[in-house]
Amino acid sequence: MAPLGWHIATKADWTTLNSYVTSKTSIYGPVVKALAASTSWSASSNQDVIGNDLTRNNSTGFSALPAGNRLQDGGFASTGFYCSWWCYYTNAYSWTLYNNYGSLLSGDNVIMCGMSIHCVND
Numbered sequence: 001m002a003p004l005g006w007h008i009a010t011k012a013d014w015t016t017l018n019s020y021v022t023s024k025t026s027i028y029g030p031v032v033k034a035l036a037a038s039t040s041w042s043a044s045s046n047q048d049v050i051g052n053d054l055t056r057n058n059s060t061g062f063s064a065l066p067a068g069n070r071l072q073d074g075g076f077a078s079t080g081f082y083c084s085w086w087c088y089y090t091n092a093y094s095w096t097l098y099n100n101y102g103s104l105l106s107g108d109n110v111i112m113c114g115m116s117i118h119c120v121n122d
Contacts, residue, residue, distance in 0.1 A: 071114075
């Protein structure tokens with residue numbers, strides 16, 4: 001549940017964000033770099049990915065941090081390498097940024113895993 005005056009980002013909210021930043025790549029650069037914080041991400045030698053030259057990240061101010069996720073057994077994994085957010089949808093659906101991949105990914109996920117959430121002001 002989100003705080004009063006906010007809601008958990010929906011699939012439509014994420015799609016709108018992705019489309020908007022994609023349409024402004026001349027201003028913000030690649031979507032993944034535009035959304036990712038400029039700290040805490042593991043390095044990558046791949047070009048135009050989050051982990052390559054962190055100083056070019058976060059042009060939108062979104063500040064996504066690589067929180068990893070909570071596993072089904074209660075442990076934690078992949079801090080520094082990716083961040084996934086649950087989205088409000090009829091199924092277990094999430095959006096993910098990886099340190100060494102050039103796209104914001106979305107898709108079905110395992111409901112028993114713990115992920116971050118992104119709240120949107122109403």
